[in-house]
Amino acid sequence: MSLDDRLRGELEQFRAAGVYKRLNYLASPQAPRVEMEGRGEVLILSSNNYLGLANAPDVVAAGHRALERYGAGTASVRFICGTFTIHRELEAALARLVGCASSLSYVSCWNANEGLCATLLGEQDIVISDQLNHASIIDAIRLAKSIGKCQSAVYRHSDMQDLEEKLRGAKDCRLRLIFTDGVFSMEGDIARLPDLIALSRQYDAIMAVDDSHATGVLGETGRGTAEHFGVLGEVPIITSTLGKALGGAAGGFTAGSELLTDYLTQRSRPQLFSNALPPTVAASALAAVQHLEGHPELVRSLRDNARYFRDALRGFGFNPLPGETPIIPVILGDTAKAIAMSDLLLAHGVFVTGFGYPVVPQGHARVRCQISAAHTRADLDFALRAFQDVGKKLRLI
């Protein structure tokens, strides 16, 4: 069978199974309301633009200035042909934000996670990962196992007893790395960081937290999961993205000790063999960090908006997962129901994605709402009215 025939056949199966993803094109910046090609104005309830900074004038202007000053990019790898001063400024700001001594930027958090695991872990080491960790952590571990021949184990989601058993079983390893999401992207729940830190100390392990959905979101001033639990500075390694609350363009970083980032600069393959973050993106992300530092009230608005939306959904009789984060999954069970709900909501002018198997376990299909500080109460009420209408039409409430 030719490759084309195989791909055509599989794509047809995706369509038949109702899991084929349609791309919706936007003709305006990412914001609470966007211009969707063929549909007109649509309210977005499925973006990671948690603080509304993707189109903030200072964030956009910083990108413009950097384009003028540095041009389009490094045109090579950082250590080969130079690194821009804006990278150093951004990395200092990110380290300060998340409470670490140092940070190193990557073109994505996916790259940061891969760079971390594959560089640190060898044959004598083990990585122990939460069952619901993001795909980038799972693939980072697969890569590390293939390159470095490290061992790995998975503990049941947020189950500290299971983690402890895995740690006990790994007592002879040279390095035990516990890797967890700070906020789990499909559930919207928060890792049990104080317990994880206690266990990591008890069993002489190192903690890495991927705070992609927590940076700019959790804690009084948006410094992430560690700030939320009052343990800022106590997480040895934090990875995160610049593609969500911090401007939403692209990019990621690994934060930790100076030794760690120095070692990653020397050895992590995405640093050694791939171009640096474009200066426009680095400058916009830096402006986003500064914006966040100057406007901690945004984080409060985000929290208030999320609480308002979650409570209202519950009031209508929906079943959103309980929690404190702006990720609000409404569990519908059946994949077809989640997709039907998402389609009907879009027809009502609300863009929110439905997720089914295999992204989430069978029977746990959902629409996942993500709230932004930039949503006004009128935006949220508009979305809530659409939920109520569609919920009644589908006999969900």
Ligand SMILES: Cc1ncc(COP(=O)(O)O)c(C=O)c1O
């Ligand atoms: C927990 C987590 N880690 C990593 C990523 C990937 O981030 P990036 O887009 O910067 O590669 C995501 C994005 O969805 C995420 O949710």
